[in-house]
Amino acid sequence: MRHTLPLLALLLAACGATDATPPNPLLELGDPAGDAVFHPQAPISPDLRSAFLELTETRLIFEIGLAPGTDMEKVTVGINFDADANPDTGDPFADQGTEAIAEVGAGNPPNGILVFRWQGGGYQLLVNPTALVREGLVLRGEIPRGLLTGVDRHSTVRLYATHYLGDDSWTGFLDYMPDRELAPARISPQP
Ligand SMILES: [Ca+2]
Numbered sequence: 559m560r561h562t563l564p565l566l567a568l569l570l571a572a573c574g575a576t577d578a579t580p581p582n583p584l585l586e587l588g589d590p591a592g593d594a595v596f597h598p599q600a601p602i603s604p605d606l607r608s609a610f611l612e613l614t615e616t617r618l619i620f621e622i623g624l625a626p627g628t629d630m631e632k633v634t635v636g637i638n639f640d641a642d643a644n645p646d647t648g649d650p651f652a653d654q655g656t657e658a659i660a661e662v663g664a665g666n667p668p669n670g671i672l673v674f675r676w677q678g679g680g681y682q683l684l685v686n687p688t689a690l691v692r693e694g695l696v697l698r699g700e701i702p703r704g705l706l707t708g709v710d711r712h713s714t715v716r717l718y719a720t721h722y723l724g725d726d727s728w729t730g731f732l733d734y735m736p737d738r739e740l741a742p743a744r745i746s747p748q749p
């Protein structure tokens with residue numbers, strides 16, 4: 559019991575510090591297991607389960623969870639950004655109006671993370687300097703915000719999963735999060 563008061567003081571101090579610092583914009587998404595579309599060339603279709611995105615001053619941090627059975631050496635996940643949350647600007651891809659795509663996973667040399675920026679009529683490939691981390695069923699990494707021009711708390715995202723077939727070839731998109739019939743998700747749901 560001797561430690562109760564000092565611990566309480568520490569907790570109060572921690573709460574005070576949290577209140578004073580605005581939280582980073584972040585998004586948490588979930589998706590059912592078992593809803594990935596069958597593809598004859600993928601032994602098991604890559605199946606999205608969860609995603610966590612956080613925007614700091616300098617980085618976009620991501621953590622993507624796949625369902626058991628997903629071949630983590632062959633899965634590629636795209637994070638599709640509608641930077642201005644306006645479907646009428648950018649690439650009319652996945653119903654979004656895409657200004658940037660981060661592709662993470664198989665077939666994205668040299669580090670497992672590539673960024674594509676829409677330039678009107680085509681994409682410019684940007685090489686991301688940080689490396690992808692694979693841990694069990696999780697893909698984790700970060701991207702400098704300088705590569706994601708215009709992406710902020712108001713931007714919307716949709717993730718897709720595809721299976722790498724080798725030789726710069728992938729299946730089509732086999733799972734989406736949020737699903738295609740749902741609206742894309744805003745990075746910060748807070749106003
Ligand atoms: Ca899924």
Ligand SMILES: [Ca+2]
Binds near residue numbers: 641657
């Ligand atoms: Ca747009």
